[in-house]
Amino acid sequence: xxxxxxxxxxxxxxxxxxxxxxxxxxxxxxxxxxxxxxxxxxxxxxxxxxxxxxxxxxxxxxxxxxxxxxxxxxxxxxxxxxxxxxxxxxxxxxxxxxxxxxxxxxxxxxxxxxxxxxxxxxxxxxxxxxxxxxxxxxxxxxxxxxxxxxxxxxxxxxxxxxxxxxxxxxxxxxxxxxxxxxxxxxxxxxxxxxxxxxxxxxxxxxxxxxxxxxxxxxxxxxxxxxxxxxxxxxxxxxxxxxxxxxxxxxxxxxxxxxxxxxxxxxxxxxxxxxxxxxxxxxxxxxxxxxxxxxxxxxxxxxxxxxxxxxxxxxxxxxxxxxxxxxxxxxxxxxxxxxxxxxxxxxxxxxxxxxxxxxxxxxxxxxxxxxxxxxxxxxxxxxxxxxxxxxxxxxxxxxxxxxxxxxxxxxxxxxxxxxxxxxxxxxxxxxxxxxxxxxxxxxxxxxxxxxxxxxxxxxxxxxxxxxxxxxxxxxxxxxxxxxxxxxxxxxxxxxxxxxxxxxxxxxxxxxxxxxxxxxxxxxxxxxxxxxxxxxxxxxxxxxxxxxxxxxxxxxxxxxxxxxxxxxxxxxxxxxxxxxxxxxxxxxxxxxxxxxxxxxxxxxxxxxxxxxxxxxxxxxxxxxxxxxxxxxxxxxxxxxxx
Numbered sequence: 032x033x034x035x036x037x038x039x040x041x042x043x044x045x046x047x048x049x050x051x052x053x054x055x056x057x058x059x060x061x062x063x064x065x066x067x068x069x070x071x072x073x074x075x076x077x078x079x080x081x082x083x084x085x086x087x088x089x090x091x092x093x094x095x096x097x098x099x100x101x102x103x104x105x106x107x108x109x110x111x112x113x114x115x116x117x118x119x120x121x122x123x124x125x126x127x128x129x130x131x132x133x134x135x136x137x138x139x140x141x142x143x144x145x146x147x148x149x150x151x152x153x154x155x156x157x158x159x160x161x162x163x164x165x166x167x168x169x170x171x172x173x174x175x176x177x178x179x180x181x182x183x184x185x186x187x188x189x190x191x192x193x194x195x196x197x198x199x200x201x202x203x204x205x206x207x208x209x210x211x212x213x214x215x216x217x218x219x220x221x222x223x224x225x226x227x228x229x230x231x232x233x234x235x236x237x238x239x240x241x242x243x244x245x246x247x248x249x250x251x252x253x254x255x256x257x258x259x260x261x262x263x264x265x266x267x268x269x270x271x272x273x274x275x276x277x278x279x280x281x282x283x284x285x286x287x288x289x290x291x292x293x294x295x296x297x298x299x300x301x302x303x304x305x306x307x308x309x310x311x312x313x314x315x316x317x318x319x320x321x322x323x324x325x326x327x328x329x330x331x332x333x334x335x336x337x338x339x340x341x342x343x344x345x346x347x348x349x350x351x352x353x354x355x356x357x358x359x360x361x362x363x364x365x366x367x368x369x370x371x372x373x374x375x376x377x378x379x380x381x382x383x384x385x386x387x388x389x390x391x392x393x394x395x396x397x398x399x400x401x402x403x404x405x406x407x408x409x410x411x412x413x414x415x416x417x418x419x420x421x422x423x424x425x426x427x428x429x430x431x432x433x434x435x436x437x438x439x440x441x442x443x444x445x446x447x448x449x450x451x452x453x454x455x456x457x458x459x460x461x462x463x464x465x466x467x468x469x470x471x472x473x474x475x476x477x478x479x480x481x482x483x484x485x486x487x488x489x490x491x492x493x494x495x496x497x498x499x500x501x502x503x504x505x506x507x508x509x510x511x512x513x514x515x516x517x518x519x520x521x522x523x524x525x526x527x528x529x530x531x532x533x534x535x536x537x538x539x540x541x542x543x544x545x546x547x548x549x550x551x552x553x554x555x556x557x558x559x560x561x562x563x564x565x566x567x568x569x570x571x572x573x574x575x576x577x578x579x580x581x582x583x584x585x586x587x588x589x590x591x592x593x594x595x596x597x598x599x600x601x602x603x604x605x606x607x608x609x610x611x612x613x614x615x616x617x618x619x620x621x622x623x624x625x626x627x628x629x630x631x632x633x634x635x636x637x638x639x640x641x642x643x644x645x646x647x648x649x650x651x652x653x654x655x656x657x658x659x660x661x662x663x664x665x666x667x668x669x670x671x
Contacts, residue, residue, distance in 0.1 A: 059071045059072045059110070059201070059260075068089045070260065071256065071257075071260040071261065072110050073089065074256060074259075074260070075110070075127075075256060076108065078243075078247065078252065078256075079108065079240060079243050079244075082243045082246070083239055083240075083243065095159065097109055098159070101228055101229070101230055102230065103230075104230055104232065105230055105232035105233045105236070106230065106232070106233055106236050107229060107230040107232075108227060108228075108229050108240060109227070109228050109229075110127065110225055110226070110227060110228075111161075111225070111226060111228055112130060112160070112161035112199055112223040112224070112225050112226075113161060113164070113223060113224055113225075113226055114132075114161050114164060114165040114221055114222070114223050115221070115222040115223060115224065126224045126225065126226055127225040127226065127227065127253075128224075128225050128257065128261075129222065129223070129224050129225070130199050130200050130201055130222075130223050130224070130225060131199070131200050131219035131221065131222045131223065132161065132162055132165075132197060132198065132199055132200070132219060132220050132221035132222070132223060133197070133198075133200065133203070133215055133216065133217070133218070133219050133220060134148075134149065134154075134195045134196070134197050134215075134216040134217065134220060135185070135188065135195065135196045135197075135198070135203060135206075135207075135213050135214065135215055135216055136188065136194065136195050136196075136213070136214065136216045137188065137189070137191075137212050137213060137214070138212055138213070138214045138287070140216075141216075142216055142217035143195060143216040143217050143220075144216075144217035144218045144220075145220065146171045146173075146220060147172075148217075149171065149172075149173040149194075149195055149197075150171075150172045150173060151172070151173060151174070152173050152174065152194040152195055153173075153174045153176055153192070153193040153194045153195070154173045154174065154175055154176060154193065154194065154195045154196070154197055155176045155177075155178050155183070155184030155185075155187055155188065155193045155195070155196045155197070156175050156176065156177060156178070156184075156197055157177075157178055157179070157180065157181050157184065157198055157202075158177050158178070158179060160198065160199065160202075161199060161221075161223045162197050162198065162199070162221065163177075165221055173195075176192075176193050181196070181198045181202045181203060181206055182206065182209075184196040184198065185203075185206045185209070185210045185213055186210070188210070188212075188213055189210050189212050189213065195216060196213070197220065199223060200219075201261070211283045211286060211287065212287075227240065227244060339356065339415055339416060339417045339418075340353070340354065340356035340357035340358075340360060340414075340415065340416035340417075341353065341354045341356070341413065341414070341415055342354075342360075342361065342413070342414040342416075343411060343412075343413055343414075344379060344411070344412050344413075344414055345410060345411060346379075346383055346409075346410050346411075348375070348376060348379055351411065356416070357416045357418075360375075360402065360414070360416045361375065363375060363376070365395070366395075368395065369393040369394065369395040369400075370393060370394045370395070371393055372393075373391060373393060373402065378391070378402075378404055379404065379412065382404045382405075382406050382412050383406060383409075383412070388403065388404065388405050388406070389402075389403070389404040390402070390403045390404075392419070392423075398418055398420040399418075399419050399420040399423040399424075400416060400417065400418060400419065400420075401416070401417045401419045402414070402415070402416055402417075403415045403416075403417075524561050524562055524563055525561070525562075525563075525564070526559040526560075526561060526670060527559055527560055527561070527562045527563070527564045527567060528557070528559055529557060529559075529560060529567075529593050529600055529602050529667070530553045530554070530555070530557055530593055531564075532564060532567045532568050532571055533551075533553065533571060533591060533593065533602060534553075535568050535571075536568055536571035536572045536575055537549075537551075537575070537591075539568070539572055540572060540575045540576060540579070543575070543576060543579040544575065544579065544589060546587070547579065547582065547587040547588065547589045548586065548587065548588045548589070549589050549590075549591070550588065550589070550590045550591070551591050551592075552590075552591070552592040552593070552594075553591075553592075553593050554593050554594045554595065557593055557594070557595065557600060558595070558600060558669040558670065559669075559670055560600055560647075560667040560668065560669060560670060561647075561668075561670045562647045562667070563643075563647075566643045566646075566647075567643070567647070569639070569640070569643065570640040570643050570644065570665070571602070571604070573636035573637060573639070573640045574604040574640070574663050575589070575591075575604060576636070577636065577637070578604055578605075578606035578608065578661070578663075579606075580608075581606055581608030581609050581610075581660075581661060582606050582607065582608035582609075583608070583609070584607070584608070586607075587606070587607065587608070588606065588607045589604075589605075589606055590603070590604075590605040590606075591603070591604055591605075592605075595669070596666070598669065599650075599666040599667060599668060599669065600666070600667045600668075600669050601664055601665060601666050601667070602664075602665050602667075603662055603663065603664045603665075604662070604663045605660065605661070605662040605663070606660050606661055607659070607660040608660050608661065609657065609658065610655045610656045610657040610658055610659050610660050610661055611655040611657065611661060612657050616653060616655055619637050619653075620637060620638055620641040621638060622638040623638070624638070644665065647667065648668065649665055649666060649667050649668075650665070650666040651663070651664075651665055652664040652665075652666070
């Protein structure tokens with residue numbers, strides 16, 4: 032399409048859209064290599080301007096801009112292809128020349144003589160063309176692929192990105208020579224007519240242009256213009272026919288045949304190269320399979336050599352693979368004899384149901400065993416069975432060493448504690464002997480008053496009570512010491528009173544605590560916890576001893592409290608001693624770590640306490656600051 036823009040009287044402006052630079056394109060408007068505007072529409076516009084005595088200025092703009100200019104401005108002229116039967120609401124001059132729209136596809140493909148043949152296909156349509164104008168009012172059942180130029184559509188067709196191009200004859204016939212793989216797909220789908228359209232802003236201008244066009248028909252100028260640019264006259268145009276060129280077809284056929292030979296040769300070379308590549312890949316794959324077999328054999332050798340039993344089980348407990356160690360673990364009747372007894376089916380179901388891992392320890396055949404199940408997929412798990420008798424005995428020995436270390440530190444103080452009631456007993460027994468002697472004398476002296484006799488008997492009763500209290504005190508100390516020194520460290524959980532554990536620990540550490548100021552706050556309404564009383568006593572003894580050793584000052588203060596916090600039972604042991612720096616605080620749970628190595632510290636007390644608290648699922652919170660003191664807080668779950 033082209034138009035003349037008369038922005039000023041006597042100085043018309045010509046606007047051309049989608050200009051081309053080579054003669055193989057449709058010759059309606061294009062630009063030469065020198066930048067000169069040329070083409071059928073441009074020369075016609077210049078002829079009209081010359082006949083009306085206007086100057087013309089050529090400018091470039093898009094198709095949309097040209098249509099806008101024609102319909103909204105004065106003195107505008109354009110050439111547009113209109114589908115047959117369509118009416119435009121603008122002024123039109125005489126039709127310039129007819130054209131038709133056909134479908135184009137690749138050589139060797141079938142025909143498309145009607146719109147139905149394009150159903151479901153990818154079809155390139157030039158934007159704002161007569162085809163696009165027709166489809167707006169008569170939509171068709173295919174996939175429209177908009178393109179800016181017909182050249183773009185034929186390029187997509189050649190590349191196989193669209194199945195058809197639907198375009199006007201004049202715009203497509205020269206594309207066939209540039210894209211030899213394309214051909215006409217069949218009979219025309221649509222007929223169109225090129226019209227001059229003009230703005231209705233100036234009826235005088237419209238009448239003048241129509242007069243010039245009529246004159247060009249009469250004087251033969253229009254035929255000359257068609258012969259120059261389209262290569263045939265108006266009277267030779269026949270709608271629905273496409274002139275074939277035998278020589279051009281033969282040349283194209285020869286070119287395609289040559290290209291076919293080259294393509295065949297290329298494919299042959301590619302296939303030969305591919306065959307060599309496949310042979311190399313086959314050799315490499317065989318090497319890889321041999322290497323995989325070798326690594327797999329080594330892996331199975333390592334698994335078979337493990338001291339632990341390893342099994343792979345399916346969800347239905349089907350045995351997938353095992354290394355042959357401890358096969359009895361898969362026999363339900365054997366696990367039923369374990370202490371505590373185990374049901375493998377329940378452990379497998381629980382592992383697949385949600386818990387990714389299950390772990391159990393039990394005693395069987397006089398040994399300690401550890402059973403672990405780990406889910407490795409939705410349909411398979413790994414089972415490990417380990418003889419941990421040696422590790423269990425070593426753990427017991429370590430914890431017993433920690434207890435004996437604490438017992439050794441308590442022994443001197445307990446001996447001193449026993450000396451006090453023993454001295455009281457000795458003193459009371461001496462007094463009782465004197466009282467008994469006085470009683471004998473009083474009994475032989477009939478003149479002795481009854482009051483003196485009563486006094487002697489009362490003193491004797493008091494001495495007996497003192498002896499009883501001292502003996503009971505010795506009994507409690509010895510009993511606590513014997514319980515604390517028991518070698519059995521296996522956990523026996525039961526309902527335990529934390530207050531009772533604190534009181535026992537204070538009796539065992541009384542010799543250390545008596546030199547301090549003690550603030551004891553025990554909650555009498557405290558619920559019980561589930562745990563092992565002796566092991567919890569060991570924890571409290573270790574915490575109290577460490578607190579006492581940390582307070583080397585004039586006014587040492589030890590605070591012990593119990594209570595309930597957020598549903599958990601807590602016990603705190605706090606001191607105003609030397610405190611700990613962050614480096615020490617980070618390591619106090621490590622075995623054999625101690626800051627009192629030169630004073631005989633073993634570093635086992637707090638590490639053993641940490642293990643016991645972990646077994647009781649208790650929380651251990653520590654707050655400490657150098658020079659201020661330390662607070663140890665233990666949190667237990669209540670059992671009501």
